[in-house]
Amino acid sequence: MTTRExxxxxxxxxxxxxxxNRVELIxxxxxxxxxxxxxxxxxxxxxxxxxxxxxxxxxxxxxxxYGTIEHIAIQFISSKELQLIL
Amino acid sequence: MFxxxxxxYIAKNGEIVVPALLIIQEMGIAKEMTLELDTGAASxxxxxxxxxxxGLDYSQLEKGTPALGIGGVADVHILKNARxxxxxxxxxxxxxxxxxxxxKHNVEDPxxxxxxxxxxxxxxxxxxxxxxxxxxxxxxVTIEF
Numbered sequence: 001m002t003t004r005e006x007x008x009x010x011x012x013x014x015x016x017x018x019x020x021n022r023v024e025l026i027x028x029x030x031x032x033x034x035x036x037x038x039x040x041x042x043x044x045x046x047x048x049x050x051x052x053x054x055x056x057x058x059x060x061x062x063x064x065x066y067g068t069i070e071h072i073a074i075q076f077i078s079s080k081e082l083q084l085i086l
Numbered sequence: 087m088f089x090x091x092x093x094x095y096i097a098k099n100g101e102i103v104v105p106a107l108l109i110i111q112e113m114g115i116a117k118e119m120t121l122e123l124d125t126g127a128a129s130x131x132x133x134x135x136x137x138x139x140x141g142l143d144y145s146q147l148e149k150g151t152p153a154l155g156i157g158g159v160a161d162v163h164i165l166k167n168a169r170x171x172x173x174x175x176x177x178x179x180x181x182x183x184x185x186x187x188x189x190k191h192n193v194e195d196p197x198x199x200x201x202x203x204x205x206x207x208x209x210x211x212x213x214x215x216x217x218x219x220x221x222x223x224x225x226x227v228t229i230e231f
Contacts, residue, residue, distance in 0.1 A: 014118050015105035015173050019095050022120045026097040038197055070118040076135075076204040078197065 014071045021045070021073035029077070037079035044072045090179055092172035094123060094227035102220070102227050104209050107171040107178065108132070108140065115140050119207060123220070123229065127210030132165065132188045135203035142188065150187060161190040170213070181213060 025032070025043040032041055032048070040058045042050035049072065050065075052058035062069045094104040102123035109116050117140035121130070137144075142165075150162035165186040171178040191202045218231035 011107055011118070011171070011178060012173055012176055015107060016093075018118055019103050019105035019120050022103045023095045023097045023101075026099065026101055026103070038200070073120075074139075076200045078201040078204070080197075080201075 017044075017071040018073060021071065025073045025075055032077045033079065033081065036077050039077055040074060041077050042069075042072050042074045089231070090172075090174070090181075091228060091230045092174050092179060094229060096222050096225065096227050101206075102222070103206075104227075104229070105173055106209075108136075109169040109171060109180075110142075110165065110167075111169070112167065113142075113146070115142070121209035122206040123227075124208040124210055125214065125220075127208045129185075129187050129212050130170070130183065130210045131208040132186055133203070133205050133207045134188075134190050135205065136207045137188050137190070138203065144188070144190060147188060161192060163188040163190060183212075 021043050024046045025041070036048070036051045039051045039053055040055045041048055042058060042062055050058050050062050052061070055074070055076070058074065059069065062072060066072070092104065094102050096102050104121045104123055106121050107116060107118055117136070119136050144163050147163035147165055150164045152161055165188050166184065168183045168186045169180050170183055171180045191199065193199045193202060214231045218229065221228045
């Protein structure tokens with residue numbers, strides 16, 4: 001399989017949407033921590049589109065609902081505030 | 087003069103998120119992901135969460151020197167001959183990565199383990215080099231290197 005064959009035709013749009021969803025999730029993290037402590041949250045267009053304790057279950061339910069889910073930001077929301085030190 | 091211009095987005099807390107497509111041709115993997123820009127990181131690092139999401143088989147990877155950071159020690163696996171494709175306008179710029187580090191944490195506590203898996207992958211200086219500019223308008227970010 002060549003590199004070209006691994007590309008989806010709309011990869012640029014998927015990547016942009018995924019990154020914007022990720023930023024909006026980061027911006028909403030404090031609210032999400034209150035509402036969905038220690039759960040996986042799926043975020044798209046500034047909304048929670050799914051949440052579950054189990055990541056695989058969440059991905060499966062999203063896939064059934066949306067088909068492709070590559071553009072959706074999914075993250076575990078720890079009940080404890082963890083500081084990322086870079 | 088800079089050769090490459092790629093795009094990212096900045097969160098309100100200052101985290102810079104860079105979209106990228108990780109391509110591992112030998113494994114037939116092409117995974118859309120985001121990397122967090124980290125000019126303090128010597129290497130670009132694929133997080134355990136992203137590695138799991140793309141179904142990466144650690145047993146197929148060479149084991150590297152453990153990573154030591156403020157957060158403790160983690161196992162490092164080496165991914166060779168991968169490609170990272172970044173967004174540049176309507177194009178994808180493909181960067182060949184001779185070596186990418188993949189992190190795996192050894193933690194017992196299930197909640198901490200999940201939290202560590204949610205740490206972002208990092209875009210480090212092995213991609214940026216030593217000559218780069220980062221421009222932000224408070225929402226969109228342009229990285230030239």
